[in-house]
Amino acid sequence: xxxxxxxxxxxxxxxxxxxxxxxxxxxxxxxxxxxxNRDPAxxxxxxxxxxxxxxVPEALGGLGMGLVEAALIAVECGRACLAEPLVDTAFVAAPxxxxxxxxxxxxxxxxxxxKIVPAHAINPWLAxxxxxxxxxxxxxxxxxxAPHDASEDPYLLDLGALxxxxxLVGIADAMLEQATDYAKLRSQFGQPIGxxxxxxxxLASCMVAIxxxxxxxxxxxxxxxxxxxxxATHVSHAKLAATDAAMLTAETAIQVHGAMGYTYEVDxxxxxxxxxxxxxxxxxxxxxxxxxxxxxxxxxxxxxxEHTFA
Amino acid sequence: xxxxxxxxxxxxxxxxxxxxxxxxTGEFRxxxxxxxxxxxxERRKEWEQHLGEHGWSCIGWPKAWGGRDATLAEQVIFAExxxxxxxxxxxxxxxxxxxxxxxxxxxxxEQKRRFLPGIAAGSTIFCQGFSEPGAGSDLASVRxxxxxxxGEWVVNGQKIxxxxxxxxxxxxxxxxxxxxSKGPKGLTFLMxxxxxxxxxxxxITQINGDxxxxxxxxxDARCPADSMIGGVGDGWKIAxxxxxxxxxxxxxxxxxxxxxxxxxxIAAARANGAAGDPLIRQRIARAEIGLRLMRYxxxxxxxxxxxxxxxxxxxxxxxxWATWRRSLGELAMDVLGQAGEIAEGxxxxxxxxxxxxxxxxxxxxxxxxxxxxxxxxxERGLALPREPRGxx
Ligand SMILES: Cc1cc2nc3c(=O)[nH]c(=O)nc-3n(C[C@H](O)[C@H](O)[C@H](O)COP(=O)(O)OP(=O)(O)OC[C@H]3O[C@@H](n4cnc5c(N)ncnc54)[C@H](O)[C@@H]3O)c2cc1C
Numbered sequence: 001x002x003x004x005x006x007x008x009x010x011x012x013x014x015x016x017x018x019x020x021x022x023x024x025x026x027x028x029x030x031x032x033x034x035x036x037n038r039d040p041a042x043x044x045x046x047x048x049x050x051x052x053x054x055x056v057p058e059a060l061g062g063l064g065m066g067l068v069e070a071a072l073i074a075v076e077c078g079r080a081c082l083a084e085p086l087v088d089t090a091f092v093a094a095p096x097x098x099x100x101x102x103x104x105x106x107x108x109x110x111x112x113x114x115k116i117v118p119a120h121a122i123n124p125w126l127a128x129x130x131x132x133x134x135x136x137x138x139x140x141x142x143x144x145x146a147p148h149d150a151s152e153d154p155y156l157l158d159l160g161a162l163x164x165x166x167x168l169v170g171i172a173d174a175m176l177e178q179a180t181d182y183a184k185l186r187s188q189f190g191q192p193i194g195x196x197x198x199x200x201x202x203l204a205s206c207m208v209a210i211x212x213x214x215x216x217x218x219x220x221x222x223x224x225x226x227x228x229x230x231x232a233t234h235v236s237h238a239k240l241a242a243t244d245a246a247m248l249t250a251e252t253a254i255q256v257h258g259a260m261g262y263t264y265e266v267d268x269x270x271x272x273x274x275x276x277x278x279x280x281x282x283x284x285x286x287x288x289x290x291x292x293x294x295x296x297x298x299x300x301x302x303x304x305x306e307h308t309f310a
Numbered sequence: 311x312x313x314x315x316x317x318x319x320x321x322x323x324x325x326x327x328x329x330x331x332x333x334x335t336g337e338f339r340x341x342x343x344x345x346x347x348x349x350x351x352e353r354r355k356e357w358e359q360h361l362g363e364h365g366w367s368c369i370g371w372p373k374a375w376g377g378r379d380a381t382l383a384e385q386v387i388f389a390e391x392x393x394x395x396x397x398x399x400x401x402x403x404x405x406x407x408x409x410x411x412x413x414x415x416x417x418x419x420e421q422k423r424r425f426l427p428g429i430a431a432g433s434t435i436f437c438q439g440f441s442e443p444g445a446g447s448d449l450a451s452v453r454x455x456x457x458x459x460x461g462e463w464v465v466n467g468q469k470i471x472x473x474x475x476x477x478x479x480x481x482x483x484x485x486x487x488x489x490x491s492k493g494p495k496g497l498t499f500l501m502x503x504x505x506x507x508x509x510x511x512x513x514i515t516q517i518n519g520d521x522x523x524x525x526x527x528x529x530d531a532r533c534p535a536d537s538m539i540g541g542v543g544d545g546w547k548i549a550x551x552x553x554x555x556x557x558x559x560x561x562x563x564x565x566x567x568x569x570x571x572x573x574x575x576i577a578a579a580r581a582n583g584a585a586g587d588p589l590i591r592q593r594i595a596r597a598e599i600g601l602r603l604m605r606y607x608x609x610x611x612x613x614x615x616x617x618x619x620x621x622x623x624x625x626x627x628x629x630x631w632a633t634w635r636r637s638l639g640e641l642a643m644d645v646l647g648q649a650g651e652i653a654e655g656x657x658x659x660x661x662x663x664x665x666x667x668x669x670x671x672x673x674x675x676x677x678x679x680x681x682x683x684x685x686x687x688x689e690r691g692l693a694l695p696r697e698p699r700g701x702x
Contacts, residue, residue: 124648135653137664143652188448189699196697198681251636254671258446258679259471259523262672264515272517276667280648286587 003215005072012065013072019049020080026267029081033139033270043084047112051086055095060103061110067095067159071166071221078170078278081270083140085128087167088117092159099155119150120157122283138273158224158235160282165217165235168242168278172210172249175271179203179253182260193256202252209245216241233295236288243285246275315383323387329364330395344398345662347522351477354401358432368406368430370559371414375422376430382612385559393566401474405429405436409482409501411555416539416548425480425501437504439469439483439526440549447682449484450494450546454528456485461535463500465508465528471676475511475524478504482552483528484545497545502533518668519658556677557624561608561631565601568635571666572597575642578663584645593641600634625691629683632673639670 005013023045032039046052055070056062070091077087093116094109108114117127124146125134131145180203183194193199220238223231250272254261261268279285295301315323334342338360341353361367362376370385371377380388400406410429413421428434445451454467465485475481481502488496504511508531513521540548576594579585585594607630611623642663643650650664660668674680688694 125652133656135656135658137651137653137660137668139658187444188446188451189697190448191699196681198684247640251671255674255680258675259441259672262517262675264517264519269517276643277651280643280651284647285644286584286589289589 003218005068009069009072012069013076016049016051016073016076017079019045020076020082024080024082026270029083029140029267029270032083037083037140037142043086043112043115046084046086052090052094052112053110054090055098056106056110057098060098060106062094062106067091067162067221067225068218070095071162071217074163074166075170075173075217078167078172078274079174081140081171081174081274085115085117087163088127088160089115091163092156093118096153096156096159100153118156118160119146120160120282121150121152122157122287123150123160123281136273136277138270138277140270140274141277154232157282158232161239161288162217162220162224162235164278164282165213165220165238165242168239168246168275169210169213169217171271171275171278172206172213172242172246175246175249175253175268175275176203176206176210178268178271179206179249179256182257186258199256202256206245206249206252209241209248213238213241213245230295230301233292233301236283236291236295239283239288240285240292243279247279250275315387319383319387322384323391326366326388326391327395329366330391330397333360334395334397338397341398343396345665346518346520347399347401347474348477348520349398351401354398355432355435355477357398358400358402358435360432362431362433367402367432368410371410371426371430375410375414375426382559386562386609389559389563390566392563393570396570399567401477402429402432402435404438404474404478405434405480407558408438408552408555409436409480411558412482412539412548412552415551418536420536421539434480435474435478436480436482437472437475437478439472439475439481439502441471442468443470447679449549450497452484452486452497454483454485456483456487456498456500458487458535462532463498463502463535463537465500465502465531465533467528469526469528471514471523472511472526473523475504475526476513476521480504481509481526482539484549487542487545494546496543497549498542499539499545499548500533501537501539502531506531508532516668517671518660518665553677554624557611557627559612561627562605562612564631565605565608568601568604568631568638571638571642571662572601574662575638575645578642579645582645582647582649584647590641590645593637593644597634597638597641604631604634620690622691625687628678629674629680629687632677632680632683635666635673636670639667643667 024042050063051073053062054065054073058064074087074091089109096118097105105114105116109116115128117129119126125143126146128142129144131147134143134145136143183199183203184192186193217238220234223234253268254272257266257268260266296303338357341350341357344350358367365378368376369378369380369388373379406429410426413425440449442452442454444453454465454469456463456465469483481504483500483502484497485500486496487498508529510527512525514523514525515521579590579594584590607623607627611627614621614623646663653659654661685697689696
């Protein structure tokens, strides 16, 4: 067992983080919100970095990496509150289409000419689909009604849930960072509010939740990559842990910001709403609890001391 | 202890219900069921005046000032029927529940004559100018300055988060009137007309896209010298007295609105099958218990007449309801599932339950944040040592 990443994996995540920090800051979120949510230049930048080909086999023109690498990048997409459907297209649709042997669209995904968001029966809406436009609470998501021929493939669902979990971890990281920065900056009663234990403890609790969600997401990525028998259980665990961490952090970050956190003018709300949207997508909390419950009580996963770290 | 209502009280209930239902199905049916604070503001001002004309705008006030001297039980009944009829929240709730009672308690006879009839008639809408960019939880650090000049108060500075200032007529402000004073000393409580060149109101958009609150800028803004409540330097005492009214009878009306919200959640859970999920069922059951706890807590708090002692019910009430409602918002979203994430139309406008989720993020912030409430409970209720202040 080894929970460490290789230098290459870490470098990849860092370079995506730095690229997005430099090109996709909060002023970009606000501009997108005012000007229709999508900017071809942002998409092209992601394509130029090779991100659309991460999970595409080298034989098909991609980088041939695995779900662990993709999950690391998805965390960064969450952190940046990226609105472009990179995760859906490159980390959910691409591996699913490859697995299905439907490779005709792959070249278009890699070269950036096709954004494909797969429709799954568990989702009533589709991001960036072709149906009628819907207004999401997340102002940067372009939602549309789902087509009738949505897939019911469980592998697709697990990919979607895993990648949502990874994004939720990044979203939680970003909100915790914003709240922590604000707690150092904002003074009341003659001192930074971060000096009050009531604030410290709340922020610390978020950190606990996030740090414990992180390895669960990695574990799920590795399990789904390996195609193990219990991969779905790991994915559900990851989705639940990441959802709980992100929702707790959203609530706390608003609270720490006081009335500021309740405005549309402070950027925090973009992340809070993305967290809300992704926590419901690809299986709600209830759905994933049920899958765990069926696995544990139903006995489909082995339990007992020798299986604790499985 | 006496539970239940007398036959007279039940007759009063029927009277309230008949009148309110008639308005909400008749002349004012267009405002029925509105849950945001800002929608149809002009019509809701007309509603305030209509309430005033028919003697229903402030039934707990003395008869002499447009009220009905209503008993606590009658006020409970009216609040219940008000919410049951689907009447939207009062755009003058700050006038009726905060400014009016403050003037009644601390104002001069002349001030009562000047302000109370307009508030009761729904023609004087008030907003609250306490918070400033640098003075939120630490209200005593306000910096907006007031000085007397030629028989008038002249005010300079900035307030923020002033709910409904854009549709109000008057604002009450806590100002620093003693140069060099710090903390709660040297503050004065003033009432100012908003419609004047020295006051500028700019909206702030909230997370739900609505703009209920504002920044309010004062640049040589003026009001007559006798618009001060209490004396020069009494501002803190008056402000604290006013905040105590915030926990008054209006809390009962608020609970009826909560009742409606919970009922809507239950109906949604039945309709979409979420009620079949045992976790959801348990949370609904807990929400129901929480609502009842609050109701008894509020009745206990309101029936306390000995205000010389620390009142555990009053001290714990705000954090209890605010935290309850914040989780109610989360329950609403879990019941609706992904459907809760979609607006009904093309605009960024939200139905009752998504709005409940968004709006309830603020419940644990305004009127004293949860952290401040816990500090108060610990320091006043439990006499624990006070938190050290950074600057003292
Ligand atoms: C919807 C809404 C409507 C409002 N309407 C009005 C209005 O009409 N008029 C008006 O005057 N104001 C209004 N307010 C402002 C409200 O009173 C303030 O938001 C509130 O007092 C908190 O102040 P703040 O926002 O500056 O947060 P801050 O005081 O900056 O607090 C930030 C965080 O620090 C914490 N904190 C601060 N001090 C301490 C401490 N000593 N110990 C532990 N934690 C601490 C807080 O709990 C919070 O989590 C409104 C606010 C909202 C959200």
